Amino acid sequence: xxxxxxxxxxxxxxxxxxxxxxxxxxxxxxxxxxxxxxxxxxxxxxxxxxxxxxxxxxxxxxxxxxxxxxxxxxxxxxxxxxxxxxxxxxxxxxxxxxxxxxxxxxxxxxxxxxxxxxxxxxxxxxxxxxxxxxxxxxxxxxxxxxxxxxxxxxxxxxxxxxxxxxxxxxxxxxxxxxxxxxxxxxxxxxxxxxxxxxxxxxxxxxxxxxxxxxxxxxxxxxxxxxxxxxxxxxxxxxxxxxxxxxxxxxxxxxxxxxxxxxxxxxxxxxxxxxxxxxxxxxxxxxxxxxxxxxxxxxxxxxxxxxxxxxxxxxxxxxxxxxxxxx
Amino acid sequence: xxxxxxxxxxxxxxxxxxxxxxxxxxxxxxxxxxxxxxxxxxxxxxxxxxxxxxxxxxxxxxxxxxxxxxxxxxxxxxxxxxxxxxxxxxxxxxxxxxxxxxxxxxxxxxxxxxxxxxxxxxxxxxxxxxxxxxxxxxxxxxxxxxxxxxxxxxxxxxxxxxxxxxxxxxxxxxxxxxxxxxxxxxxxxxxxxxxxxxxxxxxxxxxxxxxxxxxxxxxxxxxxxxxxxxxxxxxxxxxxxxxxxxxxxxxxxxxxxxxxxxxxxxxxxxxxxxxxxxxxxxxxxxxxxxxxxx
Numbered sequence: 001x002x003x004x005x006x007x008x009x010x011x012x013x014x015x016x017x018x019x020x021x022x023x024x025x026x027x028x029x030x031x032x033x034x035x036x037x038x039x040x041x042x043x044x045x046x047x048x049x050x051x052x053x054x055x056x057x058x059x060x061x062x063x064x065x066x067x068x069x070x071x072x073x074x075x076x077x078x079x080x081x082x083x084x085x086x087x088x089x090x091x092x093x094x095x096x097x098x099x100x101x102x103x104x105x106x107x108x109x110x111x112x113x114x115x116x117x118x119x120x121x122x123x124x125x126x127x128x129x130x131x132x133x134x135x136x137x138x139x140x141x142x143x144x145x146x147x148x149x150x151x152x153x154x155x156x157x158x159x160x161x162x163x164x165x166x167x168x169x170x171x172x173x174x175x176x177x178x179x180x181x182x183x184x185x186x187x188x189x190x191x192x193x194x195x196x197x198x199x200x201x202x203x204x205x206x207x208x209x210x211x212x213x214x215x216x217x218x219x220x221x222x223x224x225x226x227x228x229x230x231x232x233x234x235x236x237x238x239x240x241x242x243x244x245x246x247x248x249x250x251x252x253x254x255x256x257x258x259x260x261x262x263x264x265x266x267x268x269x270x271x272x273x274x275x276x277x278x279x280x281x282x283x284x285x286x287x288x289x290x291x292x293x294x295x296x297x298x299x300x301x302x303x304x305x306x307x308x309x310x311x312x313x314x315x316x317x318x319x320x321x322x323x324x325x326x
Numbered sequence: 327x328x329x330x331x332x333x334x335x336x337x338x339x340x341x342x343x344x345x346x347x348x349x350x351x352x353x354x355x356x357x358x359x360x361x362x363x364x365x366x367x368x369x370x371x372x373x374x375x376x377x378x379x380x381x382x383x384x385x386x387x388x389x390x391x392x393x394x395x396x397x398x399x400x401x402x403x404x405x406x407x408x409x410x411x412x413x414x415x416x417x418x419x420x421x422x423x424x425x426x427x428x429x430x431x432x433x434x435x436x437x438x439x440x441x442x443x444x445x446x447x448x449x450x451x452x453x454x455x456x457x458x459x460x461x462x463x464x465x466x467x468x469x470x471x472x473x474x475x476x477x478x479x480x481x482x483x484x485x486x487x488x489x490x491x492x493x494x495x496x497x498x499x500x501x502x503x504x505x506x507x508x509x510x511x512x513x514x515x516x517x518x519x520x521x522x523x524x525x526x527x528x529x530x531x532x533x534x535x536x537x538x539x540x541x542x543x544x545x546x547x548x549x550x551x552x553x554x555x556x557x558x559x560x561x562x563x564x565x566x567x568x569x570x571x572x573x574x575x576x577x578x579x580x581x582x583x584x585x586x587x588x589x590x591x592x593x594x595x596x597x598x599x600x601x602x603x604x605x606x607x608x609x610x611x612x613x614x615x616x617x618x619x620x
Contacts, residue, residue, distance in 0.1 A: 299453030
């Protein structure tokens, strides 16, 4: 009997305690909100915006597993499981788009990644300050020019009759080529345009790293009679290696992100075989042909692969440098 | 590394000169496409269409500019770009500045969660189709508001500013709190004045991305009177050569598809060139502020 009573008693005590602590917490929360409501009010627009424009579309991603109809809407459309993914992986165009995405990214990595590093190393060797400054101002500029303008310039310059590229080729007796209809020319033009637009701006990060190198290293090298060439290889490059590796990891993490806006502006059916990437495929299937569910599935595939890559990259860079990217 | 010239050996000098020449070549190569397109825009129609223009205008004429500037659609799209740029940038700042301040507050309950909530959008994106369908569900297709609000917040800018706020010394804020200032007053009178470089950086990032933005404007806007300059340019490049009204004038007018395209490109680059010196002051520091964080 007394045992039960004890238990009951204990139970009552515990409940009161919990009640008291809940009450305590509520009072604390009430005071906190009363004192600090302003910061929550300030956070509110950001949170509402993100839910409305970024998280709600994530909820809408379920159409990748549904037979989506505009009239039924996202929630009421019937589930179809992995059907759209099956359709996609049976579709040669989709497989080709994955291949093209990886190939274009690989080319960007091989040619586009070293370009800003080489540029930064060269800027570091230029002695004339005004010359250096002027050159920097100019090479940063294309980064701020819109994709449409870039595409307009490329289209005009590579045009078969009006373009300067064919004009110059004509001086050397070469036959005119309609570059933008030739699949084998698409990737070189696209990757080259990317280097022209981003190499200069990309060099800023490496120049900052070079500026952070301890000057005493160079001073003692000068005493030892080292040449600038030797100093570049023995001091500058090893010192900025951590930055190079972090930037490389970021690049690999973003391999699924090919600048598809430029591709949409430059490609045409004749060059789809080398130019069509996952995002341009999604654009055509979904926004141009209205097959929203299949296109959303393709986009989801891309986003999941990209997410895994970015997360891996972030972990690697954290481990490598104890520096998290965000 | 201010090093004395006489510390350089002869080999070093040759190396420095070779590098300077290579830099010069790259700079010229960067500049050339702009010079080329400007030369095309000032050239006569036949010369431009026949590929005669290489460096300087041939049969110099302003005909392409006269044509472009006489198009009501051009002016309308120019005005629209200003509306999207100014409206969009102000909206972005109104949301991002208070948001970044709140996220930087240590007393914010669930601060880790909210920061993750923001950062997650950098890593995972629902993609084109769900975003488009969402805009349609929200009734924001073909509307100014859709373009202005729908792209207002960018997690990268938000995190950049939050990091900057977090790095500010606490002492100013404590002094203001002693005087009885609330959070809005502290943000307005302490944080914003101390954060001018960071705010200038994100403002300029917003302006540039708004001025250049084209993809979603092309997808979301159907009415011709709402399209921005970049979409107008895109229409010109893609469809002008098929426009019979336009091609009928080619035999009598000294312009061509190429020179008209060039003229629109020059007109839309000019504002960028005007703000560029101001941007340059900030972006070199700006990208380093945001990217890699200890």
